[in-house]
Amino acid sequence: MVPLALIQDLSEQTPSKILFLILDGLGGMPHPDVGQSELEVARIPNLDRFAGLSICGVTDPIAPGITPGSGPSHLALFGYDPIRFDIGRGILSALGIDFPIGPNDVCFRANFATVDGSGNITDRRAGRLATEINRELCALLRHIHVPEVEIFVETESGHRALVVFRGEGLSDRVTDTDPQHTGVPPLSAEPTQEDAVPMAQIMNGFLAEASLVLQGQEPANSLLLRGAASLPDIPTLPQIYRLSPAAIAAYPMYRGLAKLVGMEVIETGDTIWDEFETLQQNWEAYDFFYFHVKATDTAGEDGDFNRKVQVLEEIDSLIPALLRLQPEVFVITGDHSSPSALSGHSWHPVPFALYSTTCISDEISEFTERALVRGSLGRFPAQDAMLLAMGHAQKLAKYGA
Amino acid sequence: MVPLALIQDLSEQTPSKILFLILDGLGGMPHPDVGQSELEVARIPNLDRFAGLSICGVTDPIAPGITPGSGPSHLALFGYDPIRFDIGRGILSALGIDFPIGPNDVCFRANFATVDGSGNITDRRAGRLATEINRELCALLRHIHVPEVEIFVETESGHRALVVFRGEGLSDRVTDTDPQHTGVPPLSAEPTQEDAVPMAQIMNGFLAEASLVLQGQEPANSLLLRGAASLPDIPTLPQIYRLSPAAIAAYPMYRGLAKLVGMEVIETGDTIWDEFETLQQNWEAYDFFYFHVKATDTAGEDGDFNRKVQVLEEIDSLIPALLRLQPEVFVITGDHSSPSALSGHSWHPVPFALYSTTCISDEISEFTERALVRGSLGRFPAQDAMLLAMGHAQKLAKYGA
Secondary structure, rough: OOOOHHHHEEEEHHHHHHEEEEEEEOOOOOOOOOOOOOOHHOOHHHHHHHHHOOOEEEEOOOOOOOOOHHHHHHHHHHHOOOOOOOOHHHHHHHHOOOOOOOOEEEEEEEEEEEEOOOOEEOOOOOOOOHHHHHHHHHHHHOOOOOOHHHEEEEEOOEEEEEHHHHHHHOOOOOOOOOOOOOOOOOOOEOOOOOHHHHHHHHHHHHHHHHHHOOOOOOOOOOEEEEEEEEOOOOOOOOHEEEEEOOEEEEHHHHHHHHHHOOOOEOOOOOOOOHHHHHHHHOOOHHOEEEEEEOOHHHHHHHHHHHHHHHHHHHHOOOHHHHHHHHOEEEEEEEEEEEEOOOOEEOOEEEEEEEEOOOOOOOOOOOOOOHOOOOOOEEEEHHHHHHHHHHHHOOOOOOOOO | OOOHHHHHHHHHHOOOOOOEEEEEEEEEEOOOOOOOOOHHHHOOOOHHHHHHHEHHHHEEEOOOOOOOOOHHHHHHHOOOOOOOOOOOOHHHHHHHOOOOOOOOEEEEEEEEEEEEEOOOOOOOOOOOHHHHHHHHHHHHHOOOOOOEEEEEEEEEOOEEEEEEEEEOOOOOOEOOOOOOOOOOOOOOOOOOOOOHHHHHHHHHHHHHHHHHHHHOOOOOOOEEEEEEEOOOOOOOOOOHOOEEEEOOOOHHHHHHHHHOOOOOEOOOOOOHHHHHHHHHOOOHHOEEEEEEEHHHHHHHOOOOHHHHHHHHHHHHHHHHHHHHHHOEEEEEEOOOOOOOOOOOOEOEEEEEEEOOOOOOOOOOOOOHHHOOOOOOOOEEEHHHHHHHHHHHHOOOEEEEO
16 A cells, blocks of 8 residues: 555645545345345436446455454545554444543443353343443442542443543553453453553452442443553544545544544534535535445344335435535445345445546446446455545645656 | 454354365466367356356466466465465475475475586486486485484475475575576585574585485486475464365375365365265365365366366366355365466466355356456455455454444
C-alpha cells in the first residue's frame, strides 16, 4: 500500500467534493429459498443506472475470506490499513454509546454473566439481560471506589456494558477476564507488559468488588471484561488528505468512528431522508461527506431478505437527489457484506461503484454483486477506495517529475 | 498479506470439510501445433459444470512472471508466503526421497559432475549419469568418515544425489560448491556466518575425500554441493488454522512437503482412483484434505500434449465422486502451470475454482485458462486460496467488532 506520508505529500485542497454513501452490510448472497441475492431481487433502477456511469468492482475490506467487524471495515474504506490500525473492542464499545473517551482512559467491553455456586460461568450473557436491569446494575457498580482512578460503568444494551478506567499511567496491555466459554470461572486480568502490572491489579480489585455488589443479582451475578483499549494513535483525514470531512450517521458507533478519524459529526435524524436533509444543508461547508445508512445491515443481520430488498429500494429512490448535488466523486459501497441468508456479517466481497465525470465508465448495467465484479476494478482491497476517490476528484498532485 | 498470528486468532475448529484437489502443473497454453491449450481441447464436462458453480480465477503462485518450483508453489497454496518461507533445495531433495530429516541435519542437493585434468568442470551433470551408477558411487562415498559427524549419501536419480551432514552445531549458512557453469573448478564452501566456519571445513574435507574416491570414475569424477538447508522453522496448518489436515499424494516430495506443514500423510496407491479410495476411507477423520495428482505435470514436462489432455479427461471422470462426498469447500487448482508446449514448469497463472454452497457463483461455463480468468477472483495470489477456503467453510471468526 501507499504510505500515508506519501499520500499526505500528494494531497491538495481543492473545491471538488467527494461523497461516500456507505450502505452498511450492503453485500448479500443468493438466498437458498430465492436463488438470488437481495440486490438481484430489488428493483433499483437508479442504482443500476449509477453502475452504468461508474467504475465498478467489489472490495475485500480486510482480506479475501475474512469477515470484518464494522470498526476495521470502516477504517479500510477511509484508507487505513485495518490490520495495522487495530481499534480495540473497548474503544468501539465506547464509541458506540458516544462516551467521550479521554487520553488517560482504558476502555473495556463488559458482559454481565451468570456464575454458579462454585464460581463457574454458566451463561456469558446472563440470559440476555433486559437493558433496564443492566442500567440498574451499572448504577450499583458506579459506587465502587478505587483510589486515584475514576471508573465509568455505562449500559450499552442487553447484557453489554462499557467499563472505563481513567487515570495517569494506566495501560491497555492486559488480558481479558472473559474466558469466552462456560464451565470455567472468570479469568484474572494479567499484564502482558511490565508497565501494565498496576492496571491488572486495579481491574482485579474492581472485579472483586463487582462480584460482591452483584451477589444475589442472578442471572447477572458476575461481570466479564475484554478488549482493553486506549485511544489509538491514528492520523486523521484532514491530516492525511487535507480534507474537511463531515459525517452524517444516525448510529453512535459510526459517529464515534468518524470522530476518531477527524471528521466533523453533524447531528441528523433517523431516516435516510433526514440524513439527506442534513447533507443538503451542509453541502457547501465541507469537501468530503461520509453518509452512513444502517438499515441494510440491520435487515441482513436479522435474516430478513424481504426487508433488505425494501431498504435497497428505498435507498434507490434517494440516488437522484444525491446526484443533483453534483459531487465531483460519488462512491456507493458498503463497509462489509451482511447476507440475510447468513443473518450476520460475512466475508463476501462488497459491491462498489465510483461515479465521476472523470471516469472511464464500465458500462455495467446492473448494481448487483455478480454484475459489479465484472467492472474494471474487479475484486480489490477496500483500502484503495480513498485514493481512487481522491484521484478522480483531482485532489492528488503528480508523484515524481 | 494477513499475518499468520492474526489468522491463528481468527481460526476456529468446525465440522466443515475442505478439499483441495491439486492437479500438478495444471495450467497450459495454446500449443503452436494445435492453437488451443490442453484444457481447451479436453472434453471435461464435469470440470466445466464445476466451474459454473464456483468462484473462479487464475493464481500467481509466487508473483506475475515467476516460474515456481513445486516446493514454493505448494507452500503458497497452503497459505505461506513462498518468498519468506524459503525451503532450501537440500530439504526439497531430502523430502523427494523420503529421507527422514532430523533437527541436527544439514541437507545438500549434490550433482555428480565431470572435471578435466586441470580440475575444471566440463559437465555439471556427468553426462546425465545412469541411476544405477549413481547408486554404486553413493555406496562408495558412504565410506568417507568425518569425526563427530554422520554423513548420508543417497541417490535421487540420474546425476542427482542427496548429501546430509548430521551432528551438533552444524549450520546451513554456507555457500554452494557448484559454480553453476563449466570451465572453472568447483568452488570451496565458505561460511556466510561466523558460526558456520566448522561446517564449511567439514564440507571441504568431505569433498576432498570424495574427489579421491571418485578419481577414475569418469564421467562422474567430481561431486558438487548446493542448496545447504536445515529443517525450516515453519508454523503448521494445525497451529495456524486449527485444522486436522490429511495428505493423499503418491509422490514422496509432496508427501514430504505435506508432513513439513503438519499434515498427516496417508498411504495410498499410484492411480487417482487409489487416491480417491484413500480419501473416501479417511473422510470422517479429518477436516482438510490435500489430494495431489502428479500425472498432469508429468505429461506437461514430457511435452506430451495428447497425454495431458487424456489425463485431464480421466480426472474429469473423478469429479462427481468427489462432489458426492459433499465437502463444504472444494477447490480445484494446480500448484503451477506446465504447458506441454514448453515441456516444463512455467510462469503462466494457474486455473482456480472454489465451490461452496456459500459462493456467489460466477457462472463461468468452461474450465479453461481463458474462461476462468473472467471469474470474480480474476488473477490473484495463490497464497489467498487458504483464506478463501477457510472463509467459505465458515472457519474464521469475525475480525474486530
